[in-house]
Amino acid sequence: MLLEVAGTPKPGNVDRRRDLADLRFESFLGGAVGARGGLELAARGREREAADGDPSGEATSETSVGTAFERAVAGMADRAGTNTQFGCLLLLVPLVRATATGDLSPAGVDRVTRNTTVGDAVAFYRSFERVDIAVAEPPADADALDVRRGGDAETTLRDRGATLRDVMALSTSAGDGPESLPSERVPDRNAQEWTEGFPRTFRAAEWILTDDGPLADRAARAFLGLLATEPDTLVATNRGPDVARDATARAAAVVRGNHKVSVLDGPGDRESGPLTDPPTPDAVHAVDLATAETLADAFVDEGINPGTTADLTCAALYVALRRGAEVAP
Known part of the structure; x- marks a missing residue:
């Protein structure tokens, strides 16, 4: 989490050189x-706690993901006094639990989410009472499971038997949002990770592992x-899919490697569009961070904050560290 926020530039997000109007690096x-x-x-996965009838005076209990x-x-x-890393934690907790089971892999984390x-879903909903989270409107048939209900959704969750993974599956199709926004939906990328075995996380971890230089870079x-591969969920929620x-x-x-100012500094020629496939490791390693600085300044000025992409980067850093990436040279 510390490495993620120290990485710069991450266009539109807080980094060690940029604060936002309502969020600061130190937060x-x-x-x-x-x-x-x-x-x-x-x-830990399990913790010891006092229990009557246990000869040792303690019993082992499972600490749930939720x-x-x-x-x-x-x-x-x-x-922090505000929401800084809610999405990061949503990805990190199952990855950390998968590590505790001895299988930090797509299959291992998939088992964690399926279990x-x-x-767990109730605890997840209660977490929304702690901080203000930007979320899309729920699908029309899921108003009773709107996460903004917080703990008040517990009865509905229990009546429906909805697990935390079930909630994530429901979230993979974002709501329409305000009527003024285009109707095309950008899926919740973090929820997709939960239901698909964390493919973006593990792919980006490999980019980091095979790269050179400081981990923050x-x-x-x-x-x-x-970000070049898929639209960011938070940007779509706050500013619309377009x-x-x-x-x-x-x-x-x-x-x-297209350094045209018209593409970086504001509305212009976007005919090339997003990448049709995730970039190769070599393409990622060749990214010019000086050019990215220009994009970072433009995104901050325009209020474009790809926070979900930062969540995925944080998760990828965790996997890379567990697989041998080192902070020290």
């Missing part, structure tokens, strides 16, 4: 520190590779 540092307790619960996530969000919010319970290049797709086309221009 993310506090959020990362505050989340540690919940992440430790996810890493409980670990809720604890991490609470700690983040307490230290979530209704109780590798993360910045991986961020551009992710702006999200345009931002992706502009990021793709950087990955392609």
Whole structure:
């Protein structure tokens, strides 16, 4: 989490050189520190607690994914005073739990998400009471499961037997949002990771692992590779799908090595569009961060904040670190 926010430039997001009007770099540092307790619960998997009738005076209990996530969000919010890394934690907690089971792989994390319970879903909904989260409108038939209901949705969740993975599956198709926005939907990328075995996370982790130089720079290049491939969910939620797709086309221009100012600095020729396939590792490694700085300044000026792409970058950094990437040279 600390490496993710230190990576620069990550166009449109807070980094070590840029604050946003309502978010500062140091807030993310506090959020990362505050989340540690919940992440430790996810890493332990099981914890000892006092229990009557146990000869040792203790019993082993499973710490659920939802409980670990809720604890991490609470700690983040307490230290940061706002939402800094809710989406990062949503991806990190199952990855950390998969590591605890001894299988940090797409199959291993898929098992973790498939084993979530209704109780995990309830804890996830309660987490929305801690911070203000930008979310799309729910599908028309899912108003009772709108995450903005927080803990009030518990009865509906239990009546329907909806696990946390079920909730994520429902979220893979974003709502329409305000009537003024285009109707084409940009899926919730974090929810897609939960239901698809984290393909974007593991792909970007490989980009980072096989890259050279400081990890924060590798993360910045991986961020551009992710954004160049798919529109960002948070941008679509806040600004609409057309702006999200345009931002992706502009990021793709950087990955392609197209340095035309018209593409970087504002509305212009976007005929090349997003990448049709994820970039190769060599293409990501060749990203010119100086050119990305120009795009970063433009996105900040225009209020384009690809926060979901930052979540995926954070998750990819975790996998890369677990697979041997080192902070020190």
